Amino acid sequence: MSFTAAVGIKRRDASVRLATSSADTLDRPLEIREALRFEGVTCTFASNRGRGENYTAVSDVNLSVRDGEFLSIVGPTGCGKSTLLNVAAGLIQPSAGTLSVFGQKLGQGLNRQASYLFQVDALMPWKTAAENIAAGLLFHGRTKADAMASARDWLIRVGLEGHGDKYPHQMSGGMRKRAGLAQALVLDPRILLMDEPFSALDIQTRHFMEDELLRLWSADRKSVVFVTHDLEEAISLSDRVIVMSAGPATRPIAEFDIDLRRPREVSEIRMTQRFLQLHAEIWQVLRGEVLKGYARNRP
Numbered sequence: 001m002s003f004t005a006a007v008g009i010k011r012r013d014a015s016v017r018l019a020t021s022s023a024d025t026l027d028r029p030l031e032i033r034e035a036l037r038f039e040g041v042t043c044t045f046a047s048n049r050g051r052g053e054n055y056t057a058v059s060d061v062n063l064s065v066r067d068g069e070f071l072s073i074v075g076p077t078g079c080g081k082s083t084l085l086n087v088a089a090g091l092i093q094p095s096a097g098t099l100s101v102f103g104q105k106l107g108q109g110l111n112r113q114a115s116y117l118f119q120v121d122a123l124m125p126w127k128t129a130a131e132n133i134a135a136g137l138l139f140h141g142r143t144k145a146d147a148m149a150s151a152r153d154w155l156i157r158v159g160l161e162g163h164g165d166k167y168p169h170q171m172s173g174g175m176r177k178r179a180g181l182a183q184a185l186v187l188d189p190r191i192l193l194m195d196e197p198f199s200a201l202d203i204q205t206r207h208f209m210e211d212e213l214l215r216l217w218s219a220d221r222k223s224v225v226f227v228t229h230d231l232e233e234a235i236s237l238s239d240r241v242i243v244m245s246a247g248p249a250t251r252p253i254a255e256f257d258i259d260l261r262r263p264r265e266v267s268e269i270r271m272t273q274r275f276l277q278l279h280a281e282i283w284q285v286l287r288g289e290v291l292k293g294y295a296r297n298r299p
């Protein structure tokens with residue numbers, strides 16, 4: 001069974017180390033590389049209620065994301081999923097604990113190995129799709145000709161060939177998402193952080209985008225951390241799903257290996273027996289936390 005309860009979260013050291021017989025060591029690396037490692041990460045904020053109170057959103061989070069892994073994080077609303085992504089991006093510093101990126105502790109400042117894709121578009125309305133995609137490269141010092149050539153290449157890769165001259169208001173929600181994906185991937189990050197990127201899309205476009213993401217991901221297997229409220233989306237995309245506890249002081253309470261075959265087509269994989277089995281197992285844990293979250297947030 002793939003369910004690993006709280007003990008499973010503690011097994012993190014074992015999970016990143018391969019069993020090594022002498023034969024193994026000849027042709028396999030000793031360690032699977034970690035893209036991200038949260039160690040004892042706690043984030044405490046000044047409470048929205050004021051009165052000098054504090055609110056601990058996440059507490060003592062220990063979690064590693066393997067190089068090339070597609071990891072999803074699910075949990076009750078407001079539990080602290082985005083907070084963890086913000087720590088991974090270097091947008092906020094934990095009150096305690098550390099984040100390591102490919103083995104290096106991240107001090108102050110942004111995680112330069114990562115690109116971030118938010119729920120809302122980060123496209124600049126006064127720039128065309130191509131210019132939006134090229135903007136990050138220009139910021140990193142590439143020449144305009146070079147940046148625009150890369151942007152045109154990425155327009156093709158995300159299915160926006162011929163739409164490079166459109167402004168965001170001239171594009172559909174799905175097209176804007178594609179442009180957003182290109183904007184993130186053109187920088188060739190080793191890590192992709194995604195915060196409910198497709199939640200505003202209609203269901204068909206959403207499935208299209210999920211398949212598109214899997215296709216792009218499988219081309220060079222970046223490490224992905226994907227936050228979603230949608231358990232079906234989490235299972236159909238991921239190698240591993242982490243369930244967070246209800247807040248406050250949220251932490252991962254269970255992890256599930258998703259052993260569905262790849263390549264996957266999200267609408268098809270959801271019909272399989274194994275998918276339904278995994279869904280039932282994970283929902284059993286998640287449901288309890290969602291109910292606790294509702295109970296705690298009742299006025």
Ligand SMILES: Nc1ncnc2c1ncn2[C@@H]1O[C@H](COP(=O)(O)OP(=O)(O)OP(=O)(O)O)[C@@H](O)[C@H]1O
Pocket residue numbers: 045046047048055057075076077078079080081082083084247
């Ligand atoms: N900068 C901040 N100042 C004060 N409180 C904050 C801050 N950032 C987050 N919080 C609080 O921390 C908790 C976790 O927020 P977070 O956005 O990480 O949750 P989430 O699981 O991503 O939410 P959702 O599921 O609704 O997207 C919330 O109660 C939120 O109000």
